[in-house]
Every structure is written in structure tokens, then in C-alpha cells.
Amino acid sequence: MRRKSYRLDATGLAALIGRLHEQGYAVYGPRVDDDALHWRRIRSVEDLPRGWTQELAPARARLVPDSSGGLFHHWTCAEGLKAMLHLPLVRVMAARRENGAFRILHNPPPAAKCAFFGARPCDLAALAILDRVLLGDRYVDDIYRARRENAFLVAVHCTESAPTCFCASLGTGPRARSGFDIALAEFAEAGEPEYFAEAGSPAGIDLLEACGAQPAPPEMARQVEQACTRAAGAQKRSVNAHAAPALIDALFESPHWDRVARRCLACGNCTMVCPTCFCVNYEDRNSLDGQEAERWRLWDSCFSQSFTYIHGGSVRTSLKSRYRQWLSHKLARWQAQFGTPGCTGCGRCIVWCPVGIDITQEFQELQAAAAAAAPPRE
Amino acid sequence: MSSDGRKPRIAVFKFASCDGCQLSLLDAEDELLAVAGAVDIAYFPEASRRMEKGPYDIVLVEGSITTHHDAEAIQRIRRQAKTLVTIGACATAGGIQALRNWHDTAEWVRLVYAKPDFISTLKTSTPVAEHVPVDFELRGCPINKHQLLELIAATLAGRKPNIPAYSLCIECKRRGNTCVMVAAGTPCLGPVTQAGCGAICPSMRRGCYGCFGPMESANAPSLASQFRVLGASREEVDRAFRSYNGWSWPFRRVFEEAPKP
Ligand code: SF4
Ligand code: SF4
Numbered sequence: 359m360r361r362k363s364y365r366l367d368a369t370g371l372a373a374l375i376g377r378l379h380e381q382g383y384a385v386y387g388p389r390v391d392d393d394a395l396h397w398r399r400i401r402s403v404e405d406l407p408r409g410w411t412q413e414l415a416p417a418r419a420r421l422v423p424d425s426s427g428g429l430f431h432h433w434t435c436a437e438g439l440k441a442m443l444h445l446p447l448v449r450v451m452a453a454r455r456e457n458g459a460f461r462i463l464h465n466p467p468p469a470a471k472c473a474f475f476g477a478r479p480c481d482l483a484a485l486a487i488l489d490r491v492l493l494g495d496r497y498v499d500d501i502y503r504a505r506r507e508n509a510f511l512v513a514v515h516c517t518e519s520a521p522t523c524f525c526a527s528l529g530t531g532p533r534a535r536s537g538f539d540i541a542l543a544e545f546a547e548a549g550e551p552e553y554f555a556e557a558g559s560p561a562g563i564d565l566l567e568a569c570g571a572q573p574a575p576p577e578m579a580r581q582v583e584q585a586c587t588r589a590a591g592a593q594k595r596s597v598n599a600h601a602a603p604a605l606i607d608a609l610f611e612s613p614h615w616d617r618v619a620r621r622c623l624a625c626g627n628c629t630m631v632c633p634t635c636f637c638v639n640y641e642d643r644n645s646l647d648g649q650e651a652e653r654w655r656l657w658d659s660c661f662s663q664s665f666t667y668i669h670g671g672s673v674r675t676s677l678k679s680r681y682r683q684w685l686s687h688k689l690a691r692w693q694a695q696f697g698t699p700g701c702t703g704c705g706r707c708i709v710w711c712p713v714g715i716d717i718t719q720e721f722q723e724l725q726a727a728a729a730a731a732a733p734p735r736e
Numbered sequence: 737m738s739s740d741g742r743k744p745r746i747a748v749f750k751f752a753s754c755d756g757c758q759l760s761l762l763d764a765e766d767e768l769l770a771v772a773g774a775v776d777i778a779y780f781p782e783a784s785r786r787m788e789k790g791p792y793d794i795v796l797v798e799g800s801i802t803t804h805h806d807a808e809a810i811q812r813i814r815r816q817a818k819t820l821v822t823i824g825a826c827a828t829a830g831g832i833q834a835l836r837n838w839h840d841t842a843e844w845v846r847l848v849y850a851k852p853d854f855i856s857t858l859k860t861s862t863p864v865a866e867h868v869p870v871d872f873e874l875r876g877c878p879i880n881k882h883q884l885l886e887l888i889a890a891t892l893a894g895r896k897p898n899i900p901a902y903s904l905c906i907e908c909k910r911r912g913n914t915c916v917m918v919a920a921g922t923p924c925l926g927p928v929t930q931a932g933c934g935a936i937c938p939s940m941r942r943g944c945y946g947c948f949g950p951m952e953s954a955n956a957p958s959l960a961s962q963f964r965v966l967g968a969s970r971e972e973v974d975r976a977f978r979s980y981n982g983w984s985w986p987f988r989r990v991f992e993e994a995p996k997p
Contacts, residue, residue, distance in 0.1 A: 393941070394914040417962070419919050436914055446910040623955045625927035626902060630909035641898040646770040646889050657910055662902035663952045677953060712905075712917045712927050713962045 362563055363579055364571035366542075366553040371429075372403045373569040374512065374540070375475060383473035383510055386442060394419060394436045400475060407432055414520045414705065416714030428546030430476060433520045434704055438633025439474060439481050443505045444488060450501070450640075451653040469504035475512045477538070479531030480523075480704035482513055484633030486537055490696050491636055501655075510561065513538040517585035519593050522705030524718055526589075527596035530702045533586035540566060543582040554578045595708075595718040599699040602690040602721070605728055610682075614727050618720055619678035621713050626659035628707035628715075629684065634700050637665070660684055685720060744793035744892065747779035749813055751799030751806045752833055752861060756878035757824035758782045758798055764881045771885070774892055790816030794891060800826040800833060800861045807858070807867060814868040821887065822864045825877035829949050830983035832877075834861040837983055863983070874899070875930050877947040877980040883932055900931050901952035904944055908935035916943055923963045923976060928954040928986070946979060950986035960990045 366374075378385050379401075389398035390407050400406060411424035412432045424431050452464035474481075489506065492499040516523070516532035525531030534541045539562035543554040554574055557563040629635040639658035644651045658665060661680050666673035674680050692700030701717070708716045748758060762783060764771070771777075778788040795817035801807050814820055822828050830837070836844065837860045845852045864870055874883055883899055890897035900906070904926035908915070916922040916938050924943035926935070930951040937944050950956065956977060963973045974991040981987055 392914040393916075393919040396912065396914070417918055418921075419915075421919075436919075437909075437912065441912065446912070621955075621958050623927040623958055624903070624951075624953050625905040627905045627909060627915065627927070630906060642895065643886070643898065644889055644893050644895075646767065646774045646885065646892065648774075648893060657906070659902065659906055662900070662906070664900065664902070675953075677955060710915055710918050712915065712924075713958055 362557045362566075363574040364555040364557070364566050365574040365578060366555045366566070366569065366571045368403070368550050368552070370569045370571055371542075371551075371553055374565060375400065375402055377565055377568055378473045378475070378510065381471075383471045385473045385475055387475040388432065388435050390421060394421065395432060395434070397435050397437060397439070397442055397474070403429065406430075406476065412520065414522045414709050416522070416708050416716050417711055418714070419709050426546045427549065428544050428551050430514045430542070430544045431546065433516065433523065434478055434480065434706060436706075436710065437631060438484050438704070438706065439477060440484065440488065440633045440636070442472060442474065443485070443509065444492065444499075444502050444636060445505075445655075446657045448501060448655050449652055450655050453651050455649050469501075469508055471508040471510070472505065473510035473512065477511055477513045478516060478704070479513065479534040480525050480702040481633060482511065482534055482537035483525070483528075483530035483702040484704070485511075487634045487696070487698060487700060487702065488636060490698070491634075494696075511538045511540075511558075513541040515541060515543045515582060515586055516589055517543055517582065519589045520705060521594065522708045523593055523703060524595035524597060524705065525703035526591075526593045528599060528699060528701060528703040532589040532593075533583070538562070543585070545578075545581075554582050595703075595705070595716075597689060597699075597701065597703070597718050597721050598725075599689055599693070599701070601725065602699070603693060605721075605724055606686045606690040608728055608731075609724050612724065612727055614720075614724055615678045615682045618681050618715060619676065621715055622677050622681045623713060624661040624677050624680055625712060626661040627710050627712060628717075629659040629661060630657060631706040631710045632688075633702060633704060633706065634688075635659070639664075660687070681715075685717060688717070689721060743774065743776040745776045745778040745788075745791075746794045746796070746888075747790065747792040747816070748777075748782065748796045748798070749779075749809075750782070751797070751810070751827070751864075752802040753799030753824065753826040753831065755782065755798070757827075757876070760878050760881045761796075761884060764885060767881075767885055771888060775888065792817055794819045794821065794888075797822050797827050797864055798824055800829075800831045800863060801858070801867055802833060802861045803857050805856075810864060810867050819871045819891070820864075820868070821872045821874060822870050823874045823879050823884070825875065825947060825949060825980040826861075827864045828873045828875055828984075829981040830861045830863050832980050832982075834983035835978070836861055861983070872897075875932055875948040880932050880934065882934075902931055903927050903951045904929045904931045904933070904935055904938075904948065907931040907933075908938050911935055911939065913938050916941055917962075917966070921966050923966055923968055923972075925959070925976060928956045928959050946977070946981055946987070949981035950984050954986040956986050956990045957993070 387400040388395040406429040413420040492502045513534045538558040541556045545552045637658045663672045688700045841859045917924045922943045925946035926944040929946045930948040977987040977990040
């Protein structure tokens with residue numbers, strides 16, 4: 359099916375946000391806050407990070423002034439959409455003792471309608487992965503579902519890539535192919551920015567047409583395609599996920615894991631910022647008088663020792679076993695479990711690791727170790 | 737409630753410390769009545785004149801062991817305690833006063849006191865667990881009142897307290913903070929420090945000072961090298977690790993194992 363595509367000027371773009379508000383959406387977009395870009399409420403285009411771009415490298419993220427005039431001359435927010443849809447901290451239940459019985463006081467409130475304005479292709483890919491994990495099996499995560507079903511997604515294609523991006527090698531970007539209501543590409547070269555807008559849903563079509571979007575000239579679509587292809591070609595990092603399962607099996611005992619374990623802090627930052635890491639823990643709490651109880655759900659991390667605690671102790675006590683578990687799950691085991699790798703190539707784990715451990719480099723070194731260990735061909 | 741139906745008896749003892757951790761308990765004004773309703777506070781000189789003899793169900797110990805008298809007293813206290821919980825960096829790691837452990841204490845006593853003969857002290861400041869078995873350690877300088885209340889509530893309900901041993905980063909990220917190391921180049925002890933304070937300093941864009949001591953599998957040498965990459969001098973790195981929890985081995989190894997320039 360050919361998608362309907364439109365051309366939108368800056369006024370039309372501003373109108374999109376306004377209409378979303380009118381339709382009752384809480385609109386979120388990338389916003390400069392606390393020295394970084396975060397998903398925050400936006401009232402209008404003015405709240406988007408015009409005048410700012412990002413410098414991203416292992417263990418380093420900086421906001422720097424930008425003169426492009428574009429609203430989207432940046433890449434990812436510090437957190438994935440996971441933070442908005444699969445909440446870090448949520449009270450799932452409260453109860454009180456009453457006349458010798460047990461009364462449930464609270465259930466999670468119905469989720470608000472949220473629109474995400476400026477999601478990147480890797481953000482969409484991460485939602486597709488979370489959908490598979492949290493909605494695609496017998497046990498459905500109701501908290502996620504309530505928020506997910508109400509989400510309206512306005513994506514932005516990446517016409518440039520950051521040095522830490524490797525979505526091209528995983529086929530998740532830099533051009534969004536699915537999973538959006540509207541996908542935009544920004545042309546900010548000549549003064550006032552202009553937008554190429556694709557509708558990915560009937561709601562997207564209605565919204566665009568209500569905002570005065572005109573059919574896009576074919577030339578515009580070609581330019582977007584070319585820019586995204588160029589961006590993909592410029593990516594220096596990559597992961598060959600097809601090779602991952604056999605490689606991880608073969609190198610389970612490789613000394614390489616010891617090397618990375620000397621640097622890894624087991625701090626868990628990589629799992630917190632990863633848009634697809636979904637693990638949670640539950641905590642029961644009670645009031646001092648024993649009359650009230652609550653159950654909370656919190657993001658957990660496979661880097662914590664308690665994560666594998668069973669009777670008698672933890673299974674993964676060494677740093678090496680925990681890092682190995684994480685990389686193996688992301689790139690290899692996830693494929694057998696859920697049909698795709700658990701990685702989108704967003705690069706967050708590379709940027710936000712305090713010591714700059716780079717999953718693509720670790721993977722490349724494993725491949726080199728495997729090649730060196732392979733018997734020479736006859 | 738214990739099996740015979742009486743309220744559990746609690747005692748609070750203090751050794752070398754600033755009293756800040758006991759104040760965290762007094763600070764829990766809103767909850768204190770509930771605490772007093774749920775337990776029998778049998779011995780807590782900082783709060784009450786009532787000083788009843790042991791044995792006690794729960795004993796909270798603040799402070800480090802720095803004198804011969806302390807070293808004997810903690811043995812007696814242990815014998816009176818069904819459950820012994822140490823509270824704060826002094827009791828769990830020796831505290832800031834453990835700085836003496838790397839110096840000549842006698843020399844310091846001569847420098848500081850007009851009549852050094854009156855001073856009787858050990859050469860070291862050590863955590864309670866180096867002297868007697870400890871059932872649970874509450875970290876922090878000072879401890880977090882929510883953790884203390886959680887510990888009491890969990891003990892009363894007979895469940896395991898929700899007091900994680902993982903890194904502060906997990907708590908910091910759940911809060912939605914920007915990492916101060918990555919976004920501003922500020923050295924932060926969070927990745928090797930145990931969660932529990934609520935990530936107070938990073939929320940104010942300061943690096944973590946490590947008040948809660950080493951997390952379960954702290955890789956301090958790796959973080960120390962990263963501090964050097966960020967431009968900290970050898971001395972600055974040593975000072976960062978040698979503070980309230982400096983005597984705990986996971987931090988201490990940073991400056992004791994490092995080659996001297
Ligand atoms: S890889 Fe980096 S972010 Fe992840 S646990 Fe190790 S040190 Fe922390
Ligand atoms: S593993 Fe790293 S690059 Fe892959 S999706 Fe997670 S954070 Fe992004």
C-alpha cells in the first residue's frame with residue numbers, strides 16, 4: 359500500500375500540536391531539561407529544542423547550540439518511550455484490613471491519552487519489541503496496554519545519524535517504515551523549516567488534512583529517501599544480529615568476558631536507558647500497624663545480584679556473568695524467545711554507560727576472537 | 737507483635753558518631769507515633785528518660801568502635817539483642833573518623849588535646865561488624881528515614897525488608913534524572929554506591945558522595961579510572977573514595993592498591 363504523503367509548513371506543524379491538544383491528548387516531545395533531552399509535556403512548537411543539537415559519544419552526551427533553525431536537529435531523548443509507557447515506578451495495588459477482611463482500595467487509574475511528538479525510528483522499533491514482549495503472549499501487561507492503546511505517535515525520520523547510532527545494521531532506521539500515525543522529515547536548510555509528512559493511520563490522515571497539509575510532490579519523497587540512505591551509509595557502528603546466536607554459543611567461555619568485566623560497574627545504567635529492557639520487580643510494603651498494604655512495581659536490572667536470587671543465593675554472582683547475560687540476551691537469545699533481536703541500535707547504552715562500554719565494539723571483538731579461534735581452512 | 741502477644745522492645749545505642757542517624761528516627765515525626773504504637777521503645781536516651789534493661793528484640797546501633805570501652809560495651813549489647821541492626825556509615829563502615837586508621841593516632845591526640853593523658857582511645861575506628869555478628873546493616877550518612885521505617889515495618893510483619901543492595905544509578909534513573917557524569921562530566925560515586933537515599937545529590941546536579949557505601953559488587957577501580965579520564969587528579973580520586981565509607985574494602989582498595997606515583 360502506498361502511504362499518503364503531504365507537505366506541511368511551519369504553521370501546519372504548529373497546528374498539529376494544537377489539534378492533538380484539542381483531541382484530549384497530553385502531548386509529549388523532546389525538551390531541553392536538566393542538561394539533556396527528555397520526554398516532557400509540550401504546549402507548542404516553542405517547547406521543542408530549536409537551537410540545540412546533541413554531541414553523542416561513549417560515556418558522553420552534550421547539548422550544544424545549533425544554527426540550523428530546525429526543530430529536530432537532534433536524535434534521541436535520554437530515555438526511551440519505555441519510560442512513558444512501561445512506567446519505572448507504579449503502585450499496582452493497595453489494600454486495607456477491614457472488619458477482619460481484606461479490602462482492595464486502589465487499582466491503577468485508566469491511562470491518559472498521550473501523544474508523542476518527535477519519536478525516532480528506533481523509538482518505534484522499541485515499541486514494536488515491547489508490544490511483542492508485553493502484549494504478544496498469553497499474559498498481557500495491562501498497565502502497558504492501557505497506555506499503549508491510547509498513544510498517538512508522531513515520528514521523525516533521521517536524515518542524519520549520530521556517531522553512536524547503528525540502526526541501519528538492524529533494519530530499524532534511519533527511516534521509519536511502520537508503527538506511526540504520522541512520520542515527519544524536516545527540511546530546515548532554507549530559512550523557515552518545511553516538513554514532509556506521511557500518514558501511517560486513518561487518524562494520521564485526518565489530522566494532517568485538518569491542519570491544511572497539501573499532497574507532497576514526488577520530489578520531496580525522493581529527497582527524504584536519499585537523505586535517510588545517506589544517513590544509513592554514514593553509520594560507523596554496526597551489529598550483525600544474524601551471526602549473534604551461533605557466536606554467543608561458541609564463545610560462552612571466552613576470556614573476552616573477563617576483559618569487559620574489569621571495566622563494567624554492574625551499575626545497570628545500560629538496562630535503565632535501553633528502550634526494550636522490560637524487567638521489573640515487585641515490592642510489598644505495609645504500614646507500621648499492619649492495617650494497610652501496597653504492592654509496587656519497579657524497573658529492575660539483570661545487573662543486580664538479587665535479580666537471580668533463588669534459595670541458597672544468586673545465580674549470577676560475577677560481573678562477567680551479568681554482562682554476558684545482558685549482551686547475549688539483547689543480541690542473541692531474544693531472537694529465539696521473541697523472533698527479533700532485543701536491540702534497536704539506538705546507541706543509548708553506549709552513550710549513558712558511565713565508562714563507555716560499547717555493545718557494538720564488544721560484539722566485534724567477540725567476532726574477532728571467534729575468527730582467530732576458527733581452524734584455518736584447508 | 738511477638739508470639740507471646742507483647743510489643744517488640746526496641747533499644748537504640750550510640751558509639752562514635754554525630755547522632756545524625758538517631759535524628760533521622762526523631763525526624764520521622766509523622767510516623768513516630770505509629771512507631772511508638774507498634775513497638776515498645778525501651779531504651780533510647782536521645783529521645784526519652786526511660787532506660788530499661790535488656791534483653792531487647794531489636795537493637796539499633798549507631799557509631800563506630802573507637803575506644804576500649806566501646807569494644808567491651810558492644811559485646812554486652814550483642815548479648816542483650818535478639819536482632820542487632822547497625823545504622824549509618826559509622827556503624828557499618830567506621831565513618832569519617834576512620835581517617836585515623838591511616839595515621840598515627842597518638843600523634844593526633846598530642847596535637848589536638850591540651851592534656852593528652854586523659855585520652856584513652858584505640859588506634860582505629862572500626863565498624864560494629866568487625867566486633868560482633870550483625871543481623872542487618874542500614875547504610876547512609878545519615879540513614880534514610882524511609883529505609884528505617886521500612887526496616888521496622890518489615891520486621892514487625894515478619895517479611896524481608898525492601899532494601900536493595902544495587903547501585904544508586906538504578907534509583908537515579910527511575911527518578912528520570914540526567915546522568916551528571918555523562919551529561920556534565922561530573923565525577924559521581926553513584927555507580928559503585930548502594931541505592932537508598934533517593935539519589936538526592938544527582939537530582940541537584942551534584943555527583944554522589946557515596947554516603948551509602950559500596951553497592952553489592954562495587955567495581956571502584958574501574959570508576960576511579962573513569963574519574964581520571966574526566967580530568968580528576970590522583971589525589972582527588974583518592975579523596976572521593978576516602979570519605980564516610982573509606983574504610984570499607986571495596987572503596988579502600990582504590991587507594992591502597994593503586995601504585996604510588
Ligand atoms: S555496561 Fe556500562 S552501564 Fe551497563 S552495567 Fe556495565 S558499566 Fe553499567
Ligand atoms: S541494547 Fe543499547 S543500542 Fe540496543 S536498543 Fe538497548 S540501549 Fe539501544
